[in-house]
Amino acid sequence: MTTTPTAQAVPLPAPHSSGCPFAPPPAYTEAAATGPMTRADLPDGSSCWLATGYAEVRTVLSDRRFSADVRHPAFPLLVPGSRETLVTDNPSFLRLDDPEHARQRRMVTGDFLVKRVAALRPDIQRIVDEALDRMTEGRTEADLVTEFALPVPSLVICLLLGVPYEDRDRFQFLSRTLLSRESTMEQLKAARDEVLEYLRTLAARKREQPEDDILSRLAVRDDLTLDEIASTGVLLLIAGHETTANMISLSTALLLEQPEQIARLADPAALPGAVEELLRLLTIVHTGLPRVALEDVELGGVTVRAGEGVIAMVSTANRDEEVFGGPDRRPTDELDLERDARRHMAFGFGVHQCLGQPLARAELQIALETLFRRLPGLRLAVTQGEREFRTESFIYGMRSLPVTW
Secondary structure, eight states: OOOOOOSOOEESSOOOOSSOTTSOOHHHHHHHHHOSEEEEEOTTSOEEEEEOSHHHHHHHHHOTTEEOOTTSTTOOOSSTTOHHHHOOSSOOGGGOOTTHHHHHHHHHHGGGSHHHHHHHHHHHHHHHHHHHHHHHTTOSEEEHIIIIITHHHHHHHHHHHTOOGGGHHHHHHHHHHHHBTTOOHHHHHHHHHHHHHHHHHHHHHHHHSOOSSHHHHHHTOSSOOHHHHHHHHHHHHHHHHHHHHHHHHHHHHHHHHOGGGGGGGGOTTTHHHHHHHHHHHHOSOTTOEEEEESSOEEETTEEEOTTOEEEEOHHHHTTOHHHHOOTTSOOTTSOOTTSOOTTOOTTOOGGGSOTTHHHHHHHHHHHHHHHHHHOTTOEESSOGGGOEEETTBSSOEEEEOEEEO
């Protein structure tokens, strides 16, 4: 039986609360409390569905009747007027459906396999230790974001891609422009054009003089254009440092509020599970993952019509009490490093789930374990209310995190 939600439509994107900075915007959790499917209003005046329940989000992200192709005319967008900028001849494979999505994704899958990432762990450990050496040399206070959380994943992804680390200031600025909902259309287009041209030029150079890195392996293929290589490079470069950097800083800020749980990071057997719980609770894609229905689908008691957009709210799905709760567990909106959080969807779900999740897990495990082991007296250098969060970005995180030790 099909029903129609009676709750008022949720305005997208919803603002964050002045209360708990680690929670999704209240409008999304309130929508989840009314039912798993809610109507929502997009900034351009159109409407779509908001999927907030675990089962519904899982279906939207895995069912082939929902498309991730940004070129679909009804694809839901959270930035008014951004369709022209996003709909290009060479969107990243994240914004494509199979078979083209699978064709492009397969070309880089091998670089992020668990076995390949395991071999990188000594390099990641070295990068983490060197970052901490620089941060702590002759000082007892620093901004953890700029001096640890951001440099570590930036160095790692530059190493893998073959991007010169000395160019980091520029590509980090361009990344944040592209991820900000406050960027104008002119700023978005200029940033996209600049980063694509940068990677096209770099790929052309590697085509002539290949090295042992991802861009070189793509550049020497005869079935890829420089434009396609640049598009893939943008996705890996931005996702490879922005997401993990924000997870490191958010995780640190949250753990400093609950120091009694930090000891689990020192247990090699407990560390992976602790990181999964941090990923679940902090799910940094607070704006959700957009899809568009290709045919009518019965979902969560409603009919999603062909051509209707859906925003899959992974942050609320990851707090579903029926999935992650239990009589012996803390509520799902609280940190519990002993919780079994392995079914979380912080990396998405289905064929489009994050390609780099093995790398992100390794970086988080190594960065957090090393940080708290080497700096057992780590604490905030500002009050909790003085911490700065990036609420305007599609990737939620922190602007700064002043700490002392």
